[in-house]
Amino acid sequence: MDLDAYVAEHGGEWRRLSQLCDRRRLDAAEVDELVALYQRVTTHLSVLRSRSPDPALLGELSQVVLRARARLTGRPRPSxxxxxxxxxxxxxxxxxxxxxxxxxxxxxxxxxxxxxxxxxxxxxxxxxxxxxxxxxxxxxxxxxxxxxxxxxxxxxxxxxxxxxxxxxxxxxxxxxxxxxxxxxxxxxxxxxxxxxxxxxxxxxxxxxxxxxxxxxxxxxxxxxxxxxxxxxxxxxxxxxxxxxxxxxxxxxxxxxxxxxxxxxxxxxxxxxxxxxxxxxxxxxxxxxxxxxxxxxxxxxxxxxxxxxxxxxxxxxx
Incomplete structure (x- = not known):
């Protein structure tokens, strides 16, 4: 697997997902985009875990996926x-x-x-x-x-x-x-x-x-x-x-x-x-x-x- 080529191909999606996670408010289109990117980036992470020995990249991408999951499922708030x-x-x-x-x-x-x-x-x-x-x-x-x-x-x-x-x-x-x-x-x-x-x-x-x-x-x-x-x-x-x-x-x-x-x-x-x-x-x-x-x-x-x-x-x- 050519790691540099894979990162170059999908890095834009990862950065976009991270940007959406950082926004305080999302409109309907951005929520749909967040869901789609989360699904794709989760697949990318799975592929990298099985084929890439780069722990830094895996850790960085794991954090993005976890933040996206938290944004989709909602963060617990004090009741x-x-x-x-x-x-x-x-x-x-x-x-x-x-x-x-x-x-x-x-x-x-x-x-x-x-x-x-x-x-x-x-x-x-x-x-x-x-x-x-x-x-x-x-x-x-x-x-x-x-x-x-x-x-x-x-x-x-x-x-x-x-x-x-x-x-x-x-x-x-x-x-x-x-x-x-x-x-x-x-x-x-x-x-x-x-x-x-x-x-x-x-x-x-x-x-x-x-x-x-x-x-x-x-x-x-x-x-x-x-x-x-x-x-x-x-x-x-x-x-x-x-x-x-x-x-x-x-x-x-x-x-x-x-x-x-x-x-x-x-x-x-x-x-x-x-x-x-x-x-x-x-x-x-x-x-x-x-x-x-x-x-x-x-x-x-x-x-x-x-x-x-x-x-x-x-x-x-």
Whole structure:
């Protein structure tokens, strides 16, 4: 095969196809020309692949063919209807359907945490068993408050966001096994319970609750939602509804888990911004708590109002 002659013969068609691919708008005649050229150039590419050892030419022509194919088949564009459906029905609906589960998780978590806080506060010597006397003293003097100002706010916010999103992902993914979710939650109970108990035993309850409340309300609610949805998936495997097979039940719960995972990315982003910028801000404690409480109540209202509406729409179908 004379490669130079073949290129000279068909090169004009290749260039013309590339030009049509670059145009933003095509009229009817140009669309017909694009289709015809695409078919011919695809044949040329097939011939060259079987007879030409020139990788540069093959790569260049392959790119032209791929661009033409994309132009003919259409490029995927973001569907704002899908985004709206997710924001106003998909995510809040999935959270609402799992409300009994994450509300139960929140209740048990809160009871265990405050029980541990009270125990450590009433028995200060137990702090040594958990973290040691020196670490407890450092925590009270500067460690707890310093945690929120150790890094720049943007860096701290990004770290918190990724950490909490990863924790939620683990709860959602491990939910089918049940036990790992309990372990992850217990680690958080232990951390908050011991730190809170130590702070209270040293008379720093105002510092502890003043710093943890602004972001903790929304952040922990996100963790509760992730854990509850994960456990709901596990229960779907253990005890599926009568009308569904075990696989169908897990698949349905898993779809909700995916929606929740995507939505919690935004929830944890808001919580991270509050923790990095609002929690350590030099403003009255009441103001910081009010900001956190407003974000938390807004999320709950969003879930209750839009989630219940999405559930009603499904039931009406």
């Amino acid at each position: 704002w209807a899908a985004v709206r459906g997710f924001m106003f029905a998909g995510f809040p609906g999935a959270v609402w359907r799992a409300a009994p589960w994450w509300c139960a998780v929140a209740t048990v978590f809160t009871l265990l945490t405050f029980t541990l806080i009270g125990f450590v506060a009433d028995n200060p010597e137990t702090a040594a068993a958990f973290i040691g006397d020196e670490e407890a003293a450092h925590l009270v003097e500067s460690g707890f408050a310093g945690y929120y100002t150790e890094f720049s706010a943007p860096t701290f916010a990004f770290h918190l966001w990724t950490h909490n999103a990863w924790l939620a992902a683990k709860c959602l993914a491990a939910g089918v096994l049940i036990v790992p979710v309990g372990y992850l939650l217990w680690q958080n109970v232990l951390n908050i319970g011991v730190v809170g108990g130590v702070m209270i035993s040293y008379g720093r309850a105002d510092v502890f609750f003043g710093l943890i409340t602004p972001h903790g309300l929304l952040e922990l609610t996100g963790v509760f939602v992730a854990a509850g949805v994960g456990l709901r998936t596990g229960w779907a495997w253990i005890s599926p509804p009568e009308q569904l097979t075990r696989g169908q039940a897990v698949a349905r719960a898993g779809r909700d888990a995916i929606l929740v995972a995507l939505g919690l990315v935004g929830v944890f982003a808001v919580a991270a911004v509050i923790e990095a910028f609002v929690t350590p801000a030099p403003v009255p404690t009441a103001v910081r708590i009010a900001v956190g409480a407003a974000a938390w109540l807004a999320f709950l209202a969003y879930v209750v109002l839009l989630g219940s509406r999405a559930r009603a729409d499904v039931d009406d179908r």
